[in-house]
Amino acid sequence: MMPKNDPIRWFEDLSNQDVALVGGKNASLGEMIGTLKAEGIQVPDGFATTSEAYRRYLAENDLEEKIRGRLDEHRKGAKSLHQTGDSIRRMIRRGKWPEGIAVAIGEAYRELCRRRGEEEVSVAVRSSATAEDLPDASFAGQQETFLNVTGEEELLDACRKCYASLFTDRAISYRQNKGFDHMQVALSVGVQTMVRSDKAGAGVMFSIDTDTGFPEVVVIEAAWGLGENVVQGTVTPDSYTVFKPLLEKRNLKPILGKKLGNKEKKLVYARSAGQTTRNIDTSARERRTFVLCDDEILQLARWAVVIERHYGRPMDMEWAKDGESGEIFIVQARPETVQSRKAAGVLKTYALKEKGEVLFSGIAIGEAIASGKAQVIRSASEIDLFEEGNILVTGMTDPDWVPIMKKAAGIITDHGGRTSHAAIVSRELGIAAVIGTEHGTSELEDGQAVTLSCAEGEQGKVYAGLLEFTETEVNLDDLPEIKTQIMLNIASPAAASRWWRLPCRGIGLARMEFIINSIIQVHPMALLKYDELEDRDAKRRIRELTRNYADRSEYFVDQLAQGIATIAASRYPDPVIVRMSDFKSNEYAELIGGRQFELAEENPMLGFRGASRYYSERYRAGFALECAAIKRVREEIGLSNVVVMIPFCRTLKEADRVLEVMAEEGLVRGQLGLEVYVMVEIPANVILAEEFAARFDGFSIGSNDLTQLTLGVDRDSAMLKELFDERDEAVMTTIRQAIRAAKKTGTKIGICGQAPSDYPDFVAFLVEEGIDSISLNPDSVIGVIRRVAEVESRRI
Template identity: 45%
Template sequence: MTDPAYVISLAQVRLADRPQVGDKNAWLGEMMEALSGGGVSVPDGFVVTVHSFREFLASNDLNEDLFEVLETVDVSDPDALARVSVEFRDRIAKAPFSHSFVQQVCQAVEALETRSPECSFSVRASLYGSPVSQLESKLNVHGGEGVIDAIKSLYVALFSERSISYRAYQGNSHREVSLAVTVQAMVRSDLSISGVMSTLDCQTGFDQVVLLNATYGLGEAVTKGMVNPDELCLYKTALEQGKSPVLRRKLGSKTQRLIYASDGSGVEAQPVDDEDARLFSLTDGEAEALGKLALCIEKYFGTPVDVEWAKDGLTEKLYILQANPARVETRAQSYERYQLKGGSSVLAQGRSIGQRIGSGVVRIVARTEDISSLRDGEVLVADHTDPDWEPAIKRASAIVTNRGGRTCHAAIIAREFGIPAVVGCGDATELLSTGQLVTVSCAEGDTGYVYDGQLPYEVERRNIGSMPDLPFQLMLNVGNPDRAFDFQRLPHAGVGLARLEFIINRMVGVHPNALLQYSSMPPSIRAQIDRQMAGYASPVEFFVQKLAEGIAMLAAAFAPHKVVVRLSDFKSNEYAHLIGGDQFEPLEENPMLGFRGSARFTSRSFAESFALECRAIKWVREEIGLTNVEIMVPFVRTLAEAQQVNDVLADNGLVRGEQGLRVIMMCELPANALMADEFLHYFDGFSIGSNDLTQLTLGLDRDSGLVAQQFDERNPAVKKLLQMAIGSCKKAGKYVGICGQGPSDHLDFAVWLMEQGIDSISLNPDSLVETWLHLSHVSNNA
């Protein structure tokens, strides 16, 4: 481009043109030119330039007096802000466009209509220096006159209260705002699906995944938080290697879709049928295709990206509507951990945003005109947030919404302002009341909770930029896949204990035999199973895939370090608590010493269920390619069981040694330590379970208040057994670690284990840094 122009074809725009076309248009034009060969399709369109905007202001004498007032207005004064905004929006709305401007825009519209007959248009803002616009898009716009009106509405919206306040909050000069406009042929996603994706996890900054949100209809429903979208997490390495990339699926409620308005212009919401809402809106194949497009864009621009996409319901073609650098809170050199120190009843729950905790008095806001009632430190509760609320939202201590996903307006604003948010609760506005004191916790994983009352909490901040060397490895105990991306930021050598029963309880919730025998279950149990398995093809596939997703999330987060997955170690009373569990589990006087561990895996009554566990692990290792997953076998009582469980694993395709598979035995019975040399013939090493080993050595139940005070992993008898186990592993040249609670609770016990030459200690995340520093100090001063 040389001379300033009113209108430029989007295909002619490049990154170097950002000052005249804005960031969004520059990226779109660059992708049209450079990435079309990689399958990236951008809808045809044109740009209304920054020059057009500046000339409009100048020709209507709107420059000096307007910006002088804007630069001095007190945006913390709602009344003053409203007066200035109303005055200037009115002046801009009444100011005319020049004849030549109107003529050029109409000609560009006609040319676009010639290339794309019967199309309507999207009209969006593109700001220079701000790839994410604060201005609302205009969709399903028709003809030159409609486009002219839409452009004017964007100019007007640039001086809304929220836009003025946002620029002031960001420290940006009003005078330097450079607004261009994107006009594109609409993709008919009103007849199909659309959404957004990001090439990193925006919560933690973990950059080895693509997070993909999808819904029926136009994608504005996702960005505005009108729906709880489906969410898929894709593993980049699997995408690049042509393997199955899906790490996790979360079914959204998708109660409505945005479609073209019945009067022919604009858009409107339409209810989604219950049957469609219970299905994922996109297939794994479509998710994979979108993930590859995201990687193509990220690779070209050399930075993680946020992308808006849409599928045309007429042509079945995928389009990229927008791409820009991803926004994420980076805390690479520090670790911040919020932890509740009390408990109360849960009033509402949804998707957690921000990993923080906030408390305050509830303020339910139903309409835009009511947002001014929000006071400093209150908890904003709404059906969904509106962009016009932004000047007031930063006063909130937390946000709670009925609708929305991780990329909705409320989520984006919460991250930007550092406010905890729980989105997509469904009925928070009904469950909570204005004036009610609550605590909003986003520090417990993917699910956020609203608790009754003001609960105490603490914030731990650690500098983890560089940690001292140790003579052995420290690993992590991680039971919740939702926290995997967060915990992987800690210094670590992998996961020493991932409990499969935690994943089954949290992500499945149904007894595997009840799923295998679904058709013979009582109607009430089948109804519960139906609710749990919504979106999955069958009860069995639901179990296998959800289990695989939980394992894969952990394995991908900590790759290439090993992740030791312990096969399910539910006791019979714990299995009975799962949906349908009471139909299959025996009543045992002492479940701890009963039907558990390898006895269950080698039993005919549990053979089919155990085969499902093996299928899930095999899927993660072979289909996704996460061969860093290793297997841990719990509660092996005899050498005969050791042989049998290896045979059963092999029968299910998990052969020790194939594709580097290691099978570790949980050393947790006195017999395991006493006969360690013999047990090690069947396994690649030991992971010591100090909890059960201590109970069985001392003959006490740590859950009994009468004798629990005697429970101590540092007891001489326990230590003697530990020395035997560690010594046998060292003699055999095999791995030995510990994953029990003891080292997390007792620093002196961790030091003793280090002195015994153990290969690794697996710790709870909250004790890792402190233990690491203490062990380093002892090691350096030994």
């Protein structure tokens, strides 16, 4: 045991009870070493100086009154924030060490060297404020970190700089805004053995989706070299998403998504011109290679779950991989302070009311929309020029930029990922931000009117002009209980993540074609028959999209599986009904390389679509790729809640042929719990409903096509739009017959068409007929739930 007044504490002797002594960061490192080592979590060895050592340093150099004086001058307006901070930092850096403290730091460093078996071990020197990372305040990034520090003299100098960083401009401003007394906050210095991630990679990790608040995923970001580039947003990192509920099943690989970042630079060790690190360009191979393999992604995700469980709250962590030993370490862990504090019962949504020209896109941070005049600020020296209410456009931000970020209506950066400084601060401030655009500062001019939309999925868009938008707040706490199963219609994976808070029991329609069209972009047959492609431009575009895949068809399977898995995870374990591709031939032709494999049809709506494609030699190999993606989602990732749905199945013979083809591809109805549904969108499906029920596990009514074919009206015809009405008696009679046939055969039946989202009286009709489920567009869920409750109450 160390004496109570000893200025040093080893991490292994610390716990979360020691925040006042060594700050939140260092206390957390000690907590993990002491309690989570048995769980296999590795944390680098080290020690911390105490808050008392900091106060003794101030007293020894007569600094406290001088600091108070400078702060008083600033409060009275005599000195600017920058002048005040610069003056205080210079005073602290010039101070002398109390002899006992310097000796103690030196002895602890030599002990660390002995433990490592090195003459001069390289260490990371990190600041840890005693009020840091509280549940209602995040000081992250406000104080300095110094990497690759070696030798006692260099260590003592780095410790002085850490003390001085307690008075950076942004730290002073933050404490003033939060009402903290500057002199009540002390600083501990953490001295931690360096992980040689300069020879491998590092990054950050959250045990919650930091954009949507979805609590069932771990989000990991990674770049080559030391981790500061990821934290500061200097590079666009790799991003991995892992589904937490399936992590304990070691036979599964619940990785929902892997996105390759550009990783333009990497931070490595340096020993020249007084620098201990330097940024160098990454190689072409590094840029197109993932930093982490699947096993490492899963290991980190499991650690995130353990850490979150131990702390009892969502966590924000930093990790590093040692390029010499291959080991992975957690180097920091602190509470997540944005999504975990949002009111669970309130859902705020944004939507554009008009369309505009998309100038460029990037990563959407948050789910808001903002508009204003762009103002390009290229360096911190120009910060004072920023005008409140403008859209801040810059390369990247660091904590010095926080004062003007608070004044911005929205933020656009060239570089950075979801966990960069700009992203973190934007979330905390509730500001719409589009990160990592690559082109923002070069394409926008000062004063140019733009609209930022982060409400259209994971891709944030920057539009020309000031577009109108709506902002709606919904209270989810006072909704009535109902018996009818309310489900969602979902097109994109990002939309599924966005709407996870809605009180629905599954997804009634997940549209596979959206993933193919917007994410994959390539016709599957063009991938399978790439060498036969005649279109040179299509071949070039396919080469670019599939450059990281040895097998081009694997690109289709992998990307489709990731998209489906993300949708399925958002509602697990409730059923998620995935409709196999339902493009028409003219739509398939628009995919890259598609024209060579599609015939021109006079009436594609009634042509080569749906079930007829799946067993045809013209598309069967493409359908096999769709089946492979479903099989991967259910059996490798583990999302067995995925239900397959077959669209536009015209005859019983066709149904049998499709089921045979699926079985040949490893998707056997009933095996491993696989259910297969069929769409009810052709009068034949109703006329022979009992026979179709013998072949399928459920029905889903597609009211749009059913109306079109029952009434003989082209649903896209402007001239006949008055005749197209799902509430026509003929259509409602057809739907009534389908529901009654399903009830007679004990087959589940729902509806996924547009009508329930649009017409309250149509909802009443469905409930009165006893439909099992209603699948809706997200924006109509709340209103329909209330309407269903009214109708159900009348039936009692």
